[in-house]
Amino acid sequence: MEKGPQNTQPQPTQQMILPPGGGNRNAKNLPVDSEGKRAWSFGLMDCFGDMNTCCLACWCPCLAHGRNRRRLDYLNQNGVPDPNRESVAGEDSVIYAIIEVACDMGWILQIGTRRNIRERYNIQGSGMSDCCAPFCCQACDLVQGSREIALEEESFFANKTSQA
Template identity: 50%
Template structure:
């Protein structure tokens, strides 16, 4: 005699004890206007975070690679990257080559800045993204890093 396994047509539902951890995408509770808000920190406030700013000045490829990996991880996994962006990854290498050989690494930053703005419902557009990356790449990289950091810190148990 063969016993058949029961057939289940749907996934089990969550129970009240289960919770989905979610970060706060507006940790400073900035006001929304038409569903969008300002950046949590101004572009010129970059020097308030000296360590991140210095890395962005002298090694923008590292800052770019970390920001890209962190926001991509949040978008795909829903929680902070346990490696906090790592150090040197393929995105870092591409940015470094474009910056070192052609001075064009800032072009890659436009896409990451746009992704950050979209994730956090921040006002702005492509022209502003381009100008901030081109005119002040270290400040733009620091501002993006700080925005991601606010959400990462909002996850319980993450510091």
């Protein structure tokens, strides 16, 4: 069986859609140092800039910590914001509450979360600063971390709006 010349073109295939690798991790375009590190987008004492999180962190730090942890873990695992990012309940909240009630040291869990936030966003700091911030002011640390995560989450929606 002899085949004639092929005059058909290949059909287009659907492009593979990869999940995004993250939003803008330096949404305020802060300058970076020679090591590629930058300052926090908000100061430790800028907690009144987000009154909802500030109140939550002051009155129920276990819920604020659990929410920060869940949002950060979701971003790290999925590359997109947690669809339930406003929800405050989570398993990390229970662990924090138990430690806080038992020995008033829930802030210890914030050390690892603060380090993870610094690493994700290439923020200047050290293990000592990761320890001192939550020890000196649990609420300030929780709000600062929440606001940093929120900047990246908001960048996803800003990019969607500008592309439409």
